[in-house]
Amino acid sequence: MPLWPRLRRLYHEHEYARSEHDTTNEWLYPSRNCIWQQRLISKELLIFEVGTPRRTGVDFPALKGTKSRLGGMERTSEIGLPGLTEPEVMRHYVRLSQKNYAIDLGVYPLGSCTMKHNPRLNEKMARLPGFADIHPLQSENTVQGALELIDELADWICKLTGMPAVAMSPKAGAHGEMCGMMAIRAALDAKGADHKRRVLVPESAHGTNPATAVQCGFSIDSIPATDDGRVDMAALKAKLGDDVAGIMLTNPNTCGLFERDIIEIAELIHGVGGYFYCDGANFNALVGRVRPGDLGIDAMHLNLHKTFSTPHGGGGPGSGPTVLSDALSPYAPVPYVVKSNGTYRLVEDADSGDSFGRMTAFHGQMGMFTRALSYMLSHGSDGLKQATEDAVLNANYVQASLSDVMSPAFGGVCMHEALFDDSFLKGTGVETLDFAKAMIDEGYHPMTMYFPLVVHGAMLIEPTESESKAELDRFIDVMRGLALKAKSGEVDMFKQAPIYAPMRRLDETQAARKPVLRWRVPTTD
Numbered sequence: 001m002p003l004w005p006r007l008r009r010l011y012h013e014h015e016y017a018r019s020e021h022d023t024t025n026e027w028l029y030p031s032r033n034c035i036w037q038q039r040l041i042s043k044e045l046l047i048f049e050v051g052t053p054r055r056t057g058v059d060f061p062a063l064k065g066t067k068s069r070l071g072g073m074e075r076t077s078e079i080g081l082p083g084l085t086e087p088e089v090m091r092h093y094v095r096l097s098q099k100n101y102a103i104d105l106g107v108y109p110l111g112s113c114t115m116k117h118n119p120r121l122n123e124k125m126a127r128l129p130g131f132a133d134i135h136p137l138q139s140e141n142t143v144q145g146a147l148e149l150i151d152e153l154a155d156w157i158c159k160l161t162g163m164p165a166v167a168m169s170p171k172a173g174a175h176g177e178m179c180g181m182m183a184i185r186a187a188l189d190a191k192g193a194d195h196k197r198r199v200l201v202p203e204s205a206h207g208t209n210p211a212t213a214v215q216c217g218f219s220i221d222s223i224p225a226t227d228d229g230r231v232d233m234a235a236l237k238a239k240l241g242d243d244v245a246g247i248m249l250t251n252p253n254t255c256g257l258f259e260r261d262i263i264e265i266a267e268l269i270h271g272v273g274g275y276f277y278c279d280g281a282n283f284n285a286l287v288g289r290v291r292p293g294d295l296g297i298d299a300m301h302l303n304l305h306k307t308f309s310t311p312h313g314g315g316g317p318g319s320g321p322t323v324l325s326d327a328l329s330p331y332a333p334v335p336y337v338v339k340s341n342g343t344y345r346l347v348e349d350a351d352s353g354d355s356f357g358r359m360t361a362f363h364g365q366m367g368m369f370t371r372a373l374s375y376m377l378s379h380g381s382d383g384l385k386q387a388t389e390d391a392v393l394n395a396n397y398v399q400a401s402l403s404d405v406m407s408p409a410f411g412g413v414c415m416h417e418a419l420f421d422d423s424f425l426k427g428t429g430v431e432t433l434d435f436a437k438a439m440i441d442e443g444y445h446p447m448t449m450y451f452p453l454v455v456h457g458a459m460l461i462e463p464t465e466s467e468s469k470a471e472l473d474r475f476i477d478v479m480r481g482l483a484l485k486a487k488s489g490e491v492d493m494f495k496q497a498p499i500y501a502p503m504r505r506l507d508e509t510q511a512a513r514k515p516v517l518r519w520r521v522p523t524t525d
């Protein structure tokens with residue numbers, strides 16, 4: 001168990017015993033020798049509640065004899081910022097940081113998110129001043145190294161995917177989807193194929209896929225999944241028609257399964273003049289083993305922040321380079337890097353060719369590019385392939401080790417993530433949500449839950465290749481323990497969880513629908 005949850009536990013076992021399981025007493029009083037541990041599990045006030053505008057953390061001498069040049073525009077009322085001393089500010093933010101769960105603290109089994117270790121070498125490279133301290137508006141002859149890095153990364157991506165071209169500027173997976181679908185839209189428009197506006201989206205596709213298609217002006221037609229979690233080929237064939245613009249398919253799909261019929265799917269879609277968008281966020285399961293270019297794919301994004309190890313979470317940063325087939329590459333967005341006579345330059349002009357335009361202000365996420373290339377070069381082709389194989393092996397190890405006490409959603413081997421449904425909890429009174437909350441008390445971040453939607457009470461676990469067998473064994477032990485507890489009727493423990501966390505159960509629906517994003521001065525009435 002990582003250090004902080006263990007400390008929380010030690011603290012709580014001590015305090016909890018004293019309070020005789022008084023769970024109405026939400027926050028327990030610290031005993032003097034436990035103050036430090038208590039900080040880890042206690043709520044942290046907002047900085048506005050810690051400080052007060054009536055105080056200041058710095059002392060400036062009053063200005064004498066200066067004349068304002070603001071022409072009467074200067075603020076006359078209080079700005080309302082809290083005043084704190086430097087140590088108060090430091091402690092506030094460090095305490096907050098200690099409440100975070102992090103991949104650097106323990107297993108982070110969120111399926112679909114590929115939370116894997118980010119080798120510190122990548123960080124070192126990304127912080128080199130020649131990459132970190134340059135500005136996108138610098139003249140090209142002063143950033144030749146950075147442009148070369150983008151070009152070399154593009155080359156690696158094309159080789160790994162077996163595709164002829166890549167657009168580097170998209171800044172997230174979903175942004176890459178948008179890039180691919182805009183290229184498809186541009187290709188259809190160039191052919192005058194206005195009637196092609198229907199996009200097929202299998203139920204096992206990621207939720208961002210239909211959202212992207214709609215955003216690009218297409219309508220969605222859903223394809224059901226078979227009992228073994230893959231595209232229902234008969235249903236797909238029944239939906240084919242001249243108005244089909246293409247398909248958006250996730251592979252491996254959100255059930256963690258390889259779409260066995262993918263080559264036939266590509267042929268069928270091409271047969272009606274459509275394009276094949278593949279969501280490649282899960283490339284971590286394929287690198288070095290399968291080249292999307294060999295499968296008939298026209299466009300696919302990669303999540304550098306998943307497969308190629310750059311840190312992500314909390315909504316960013318991301319990088320979603322999108323590979324394009326020969327049919328789509330003329331429509332790629334600007335800017336892109338070209339090399340001529342030994343010099344690199346950025347092509348910025350969208351009007352000179354068929355490019356659909358620009359997606360971002362500049363060339364993309366330089367820091368992510370640097371980390372990803374550093375990861376690729378330090379692994380080499382054999383290392384990348386092994387990482388893929390280990391990711392799949394680890395997921396299957398987890399699935400096999402839990403299959404007698406939990407219920408795998410589908411039979412057979414999985415790819416990089418193991419999917420369970422909630423049938424093993426049937427009749428226990430414990431639900432997927434309770435199970436996930438109980439994991440927090442055991443010192444683990446919960447797995448992805450209730451996704452994919454095609455599986456009841458889904459629990460999606462992605463261990464990634466960066467976990468050792470010992471680490472996986474500890475995780476498996478905890479999961480087995482919880483499954484057995486649920487079955488032995490310890491419902492209360494699950495319903496109370498999490499106990500060892502700064503926040504207990506939240507009204508998550510309310511928090512998502514009506515988030516309180518602004519602190520207001522409390523009024524007394």
Ligand SMILES: *Cc1c(COP(=O)(O)O)cnc(C)c1O
Pocket residue numbers: 112113172173174175206208250279281282303318319320
């Ligand atoms: C993560 C993910 C996405 C979205 O990527 P973002 O970078 O979060 O926009 C899309 N599809 C799949 C399958 C994913 O796992």
